[in-house]
Amino acid sequence: MTAPTPRRAVLVAALAVATAATAATVSGGSAEAAAPSGPPAPPAPRGPGRPVDNRFWYSYAHWLAGTHQGTTAVGGARPGLEIGTPLGRTEYADPHTGKKSTWEYATWTSPPHRSTVPATEAIASWNARTPAGTWIQVELCGTYADGTHTPWYVMGRWASGDRDIRRTSVDGQTDGRSTVWTDTLAVDAPASGLRITGWRLRLTLYRKPGADRGPTVWLAGAMLSDVPDRFTVPASTPSGQAHELQVPRYSQETHAGRYPEYDNGGEAWCSPTSSQMIIEFWGRKASATALTWVDPKYADPQICHAARSTYDAAYKGCGNWPFNAAYAATYRQLAGVVTRLCSLTDLETLIRAGIPAITSQSFTPQELTGAGYGTAGHLMTVIGFTAAGDVIANDPNSPDNAAVRRVYKRREFENIWLRTKRHNAAGKVASGTGGICYLYAPAVPSVAQIVALRAVGVL
Structure with missing residues (x-):
């Protein structure tokens, strides 16, 4: 059994090209051919009373949006984000191994997203391919209801392997109003009424200097929520179907x-x-x-x-x-x-x-x-x-x-x-x-x- 940090949340969804797949089914074409070419559609309205807002980027149009600094959108059956022309080089000292290495890097910052739920917590998600010699960093910047912003919080430094860097969350991140607890950004005093009403995501892609290809990010985004404090919850009605x-x-x-x-x-x-x-x-x-x-x-x-x-x-x-x-x-x-x-x-x-x-x-x-x-x-x-x-x-x-x-x-x-x-x-x-x-x-x-x-x- 695992005892995770309090109030952290995990759900995984089949998102990567759902919009394209739907269009393909309706039109009789392929998912790739049906990929949207215009700007991302606004999020669909949520059901009444649902205290959760999800927003993910995964289509070619999604990756074209936002702010590119050395990154480029790539198409195909599974669109993604890659390094085009690196923004520069930087040194990363791995706190878990003591190893210092130099990396080429590029960044992509998402468009601002206004949450349908003024939230007390936020959790990022990402799907990526990180071959040897590559890794990614995922950051989130929240907007409070008063219009001020959180710092750029690191939500994860990640690679599928552990030879180049050690996969890690980052401890000790706070601005005195919100704090990152391993994988969850949480408002420190929800009873005060403080809420996060919007956010942006920043992806930094790293690769060894001179490499031809870097990592590919297929999906990235976040889930915001404001679940009321409660010891018991209302009972739902079974469907009656096994x-x-x-x-x-x-x-x-x-x-x-x-x-x-x-x-x-x-x-x-x-x-x-x-x-x-x-x-x-x-x-x-x-x-x-x-x-x-x-x-x-x-x-x-x-x-x-x-x-x-x-x-x-x-x-x-x-x-x-x-x-x-x-x-x-x-x-x-x-x-x-x-x-x-x-x-x-x-x-x-x-x-x-x-x-x-x-x-x-x-x-x-x-x-x-x-x-x-x-x-x-x-x-x-x-x-x-x-x-x-x-x-x-x-x-x-x-x-x-x-x-x-x-x-x-x-x-x-x-x-x-x-x-x-x-x-x-x-x-x-x-x-x-x-x-x-x-x-x-x-x-x-x-x-x-x-x-x-x-x-x-x-x-």
Whole structure:
């Protein structure tokens, strides 16, 4: 089990070219041919009362917009952002290795986005390809309701590998009004009424001097939210339809003690284990070459690989939510983002469209019947619902792979996942995740998947 930083959120969505895919379906053409050529459309209005706003850039038109300093938009089946003519060179001293290296770099700054929700929290997401000798930095600058701005906060320094730099969040970032907690930008005193009403994103792409190609960013953006403080949440009404997706089952506990340099080994690998289940549900797997470093005596070596590939050197754990989403998107034509959902009805909508989800929750042993444990923070994969509306989950905190599938009571699961306040085992008030979820799905979703993602506020 993992105990993530309080109030962090993760959801991953199939976004990368959804708008183009929709147009292609309607017109009968290809997704590439249907890519929009004009300026990005404004975000679709959200449903009444939904306390979450998502905005992501992923189309060729999106990448043409914004401010380019050495970057260029690239087209194709999966449009992206790359280095054109580097802006210059800079030196980066890796705080986790002490290694100093010189890099060419270029930057792209998004257009300003005005959130549909005046927010207390913001979480960035990105999908990128970072071959050897490249990496990216993602920053976010928020606008407060009074028109002033936050600093440019670093939301992640990221590469899919760990040979050039160590993947890391950045501690100690604050302006006295808001603070970055690992992967979440949070208003320090929400009760004061202070809110973030807009934001911009800045991407800096790095490569070794003289290289022909740099990294490619396929998707970037953020989720803003203002979930009210609550110990309990309203009960949703079950759909009455049983539906279960056949998602592979993996236990984190079978990896206990392995590679303790990555978050103390498998006992804390709930996040990468959950990520790997859904990656393989979509038919993707790590290559044999990628797994050569894993001891051949270990079963399911891809779980060890997922842990190494999501490890945050500053957080010293594998539970950084955007890092998990970014890892999923390193697989062929998969996309991933971080968001919040508002009810189990949202999850049922996604499951019926064939999209499983990873949820984050905290609870005592008495609060989730059948779990047999308590946790300050744990990720599991929701794969379906019974006819009565109970939740079918692949819970990685299980003794072996065969025991991973669980059925949890609907009302209990909904409350421990969506609440923002709880009483811990010591009886003290602690935080809850407020509906955090990862979604991984095809970069070009089906029409049914697009409809579902729009219904839950992701598109």
